[in-house]
Amino acid sequence: MQKEALSKGFIYLLLILGSLLMLLPFIWMISTSLKAANEVMIMPPKWIPTDIQWGNYIKAWFSAPFAVYSVNSVIVLIASTIGELITTILAAYAFSRINFYGRDIIFSILLGTMMVPGEVLLIPNFVTLSNLGWIDHYQALIVPWLASVFSIFLLRQFFLSIPKELSFAAKIDGCSDFRFLWSVMVPLAKPALITIAILKAIGSWNAFMWPLIVTSSENMRTLPVGLIAFSTDTGTKYELLMAASSMIILPMIILYIVLQKYIIEGVARAGIKG
Amino acid sequence: MKIQLRDITMRFDNVTAVDRLNVTIEEGTLVSLLGPSGCGKSTTLFMLAGLYQPTEGELYFGERLVNKVEPENREIGMVFQNYALYPHLTVLKNIMFPLKMAKVPKKEAEERAREMAALVQIDHLLDRKPSQLSGGQQQRVAIARALVKKPKLLLLDEPLSNLDARLRLEMREEIRRIQQEVGITTIFVTHDQEEAMSISDKVLLMKDGKGQQFSPPQDMYDYPENQFVAQFMGNPPINLLSVKLGNDLQTIVLPDTEDTYQLDSLVKSYVDSNSKLELGVRPEDFYIESDLAKAGITVEVMMVERIGRDNLLYARLGQTNLRAIVSPDVKVNQGERVKLAIRPGRTHLFDRSNGQNLLH
Numbered sequence: 001m002q003k004e005a006l007s008k009g010f011i012y013l014l015l016i017l018g019s020l021l022m023l024l025p026f027i028w029m030i031s032t033s034l035k036a037a038n039e040v041m042i043m044p045p046k047w048i049p050t051d052i053q054w055g056n057y058i059k060a061w062f063s064a065p066f067a068v069y070s071v072n073s074v075i076v077l078i079a080s081t082i083g084e085l086i087t088t089i090l091a092a093y094a095f096s097r098i099n100f101y102g103r104d105i106i107f108s109i110l111l112g113t114m115m116v117p118g119e120v121l122l123i124p125n126f127v128t129l130s131n132l133g134w135i136d137h138y139q140a141l142i143v144p145w146l147a148s149v150f151s152i153f154l155l156r157q158f159f160l161s162i163p164k165e166l167s168f169a170a171k172i173d174g175c176s177d178f179r180f181l182w183s184v185m186v187p188l189a190k191p192a193l194i195t196i197a198i199l200k201a202i203g204s205w206n207a208f209m210w211p212l213i214v215t216s217s218e219n220m221r222t223l224p225v226g227l228i229a230f231s232t233d234t235g236t237k238y239e240l241l242m243a244a245s246s247m248i249i250l251p252m253i254i255l256y257i258v259l260q261k262y263i264i265e266g267v268a269r270a271g272i273k274g
Numbered sequence: 275m276k277i278q279l280r281d282i283t284m285r286f287d288n289v290t291a292v293d294r295l296n297v298t299i300e301e302g303t304l305v306s307l308l309g310p311s312g313c314g315k316s317t318t319l320f321m322l323a324g325l326y327q328p329t330e331g332e333l334y335f336g337e338r339l340v341n342k343v344e345p346e347n348r349e350i351g352m353v354f355q356n357y358a359l360y361p362h363l364t365v366l367k368n369i370m371f372p373l374k375m376a377k378v379p380k381k382e383a384e385e386r387a388r389e390m391a392a393l394v395q396i397d398h399l400l401d402r403k404p405s406q407l408s409g410g411q412q413q414r415v416a417i418a419r420a421l422v423k424k425p426k427l428l429l430l431d432e433p434l435s436n437l438d439a440r441l442r443l444e445m446r447e448e449i450r451r452i453q454q455e456v457g458i459t460t461i462f463v464t465h466d467q468e469e470a471m472s473i474s475d476k477v478l479l480m481k482d483g484k485g486q487q488f489s490p491p492q493d494m495y496d497y498p499e500n501q502f503v504a505q506f507m508g509n510p511p512i513n514l515l516s517v518k519l520g521n522d523l524q525t526i527v528l529p530d531t532e533d534t535y536q537l538d539s540l541v542k543s544y545v546d547s548n549s550k551l552e553l554g555v556r557p558e559d560f561y562i563e564s565d566l567a568k569a570g571i572t573v574e575v576m577m578v579e580r581i582g583r584d585n586l587l588y589a590r591l592g593q594t595n596l597r598a599i600v601s602p603d604v605k606v607n608q609g610e611r612v613k614l615a616i617r618p619g620r621t622h623l624f625d626r627s628n629g630q631n632l633l634h
Binding site: 163179 | 350355358
């Protein structure tokens with residue numbers, strides 16, 4: 001009995017240490033965002049600022065056109081998430097339920113492209129978009145991210161787990177392929193689709209390198225790119241940078257908290273036996 | 275609706291799943307497709323549903339050739355082995371789904387769905403999701419959904435195999451009741467001979483894609499057309515003895531002991547006295563003959579088992595083991611020799627080369 005409590009205590013200790021390790025950068029970020037400029041770099045470091053500077057947040061917000069950046073980030077996030085969901089649903093259905101010539105080979109090739117590191121694609125993609133004349137437009141920020149092999153793979157596996165009889169039943173009930181996909185498969189795949197959407201949203205919101213490369217004018221930039229404003233030739237204003245960063249990650253944290261039950265939620269296998 | 279299968283054949287790559295099946299199913303009857311797994315019964319059902327296209331042959335629903343008609347235009351309802359209910363919809367929505375697809379006005383659709391739910395006795399469960407129902411209740415929902423469009427043909431694919439024994443009996447009666455109340459032509463796939471015997475007007479027994487016999491269940495049991503039918507039907511299974519036929523075409527020579535037994539009728543077709551034959555007798559068609567002067571097969575008793583009302587007798591004739599269900603009134607002991615007689619008209623004689631029944 002005692003032994004059990006001891007081992008349980010040990011496990012909790014490990015978990016607490018682990019989560020502290022993960023949380024520390026966030027705590028440091030928030031702490032720095034509330035410090036006065038002269039307190040940021042002092043040794044030994046101070047976890048709790050002597051004088052809490054809420055003003056940093058206001059100063060940070062107005063030191064660059066963050067309102068414009070926010071609008072851009074939101075537009076890109078919504079467009080690319082919806083776009084990716086549509087392409088993913090259609091592709092996953094085709095790869096799991098429609099028999100067409102070369103299906104499995106095409107799918108293997110698609111999976112193969114996941115091995116290619118994203119950095120390799122930066123230059124070819126840039127050249128393509130620049131030939132299309134899309135540089136410094138929303139298309140450049142959205143179109144390259146409208147499909148994801150990983151999401152297709154994820155959803156295809158989910159679709160494969162839905163029994164074939166369901167589509168037979170739907171066919172007898174007079175339901176077309178397309179109708180079946182939207183009114184049966186998609187509702188059933190809700191947990192998987194929400195997972196895909198969240199991963200996409202976080203990725204899109206935090207994207208830095210690509211928006212930095214394909215945008216040049218102030219009014220096309222997104223939030224992460226906007227953070228550059230705090231690094232100038234005369235040095236970095238850490239307290240403002242951290243204040244801005246805290247504001248930027250807030251929507252993603254809220255989104256995650258609201259939707260996490262869907263990510264964890266088991267797949268409903270109701271009504272299907274055998 | 276009258277259903278006709280003419281030379282229906284289904285091939286997958288090199289495998290012939292169904293081989294020139296010819297069956298006519300009369301309107302309003304319940305027909306079971308029976309056979310061991312892999313015999314093509316489910317494939318046949320899927321062809322009737324329009325989910326598979328027959329490779330050859332013609333399929334008629336009434337007077338209409340339906341080979342190329344899509345499932346939704348065949349006026350059929352189908353219940354799957356795993357019920358295939360839509361998990362995200364309530365019971366009511368599940369039943370309404372086919373009507374919604376047929377663009378029936380919502381109010382009318384709901385009315386019809388409620389009517390159907392009442393018929394299958396699940397009208398108190400309409401707001402539940404399928405996951406909140408027991409197997410038997412899910413089954414009823416599936417039947418209601420299949421019937422709500424008022425189809426002309428109901429197809430059931432092993433609908434009872436996922437239920438426990440007690441529920442299976444109950445649902446079996448339910449299916450029969452609903453079928454007779456609606457008067458719909460029904461085709462029922464099963465591998466359970468007892469299920470097929472109890473529920474159907476007629477049974478089609480299949481093996482390796484070929485139809486073996488199509489007849490009312492009792493006829494199939496009493497007058498099997500071939501050895502496979504005789505062996506498939508009945509539990510405990512029919513006894514088979516390798517025998518020879520005498521020159522008079524009526525005397526049978528039993529194995530090992532060379533005893534003889536007189537058949538009560540002549541064989542249907544001429545049989546060479548050298549050909550190898552199998553004598554088939556169902557365990558319950560034996561009885562113990564105490565009058566030594568009368569005809570019978572003398573066997574040695576190996577074991578006697580009391581099974582409820584009757585005794586199951588394990589006996590041996592030479593090298594062949596026999597099973598007989600006999601009245602417990604006659605006391606027999608292990609090692610004893612007894613004479614088993616066969617009820618009149620209950621002998622079957624099969625030609626071993628092609629399995630044909632030579633007596634009926």
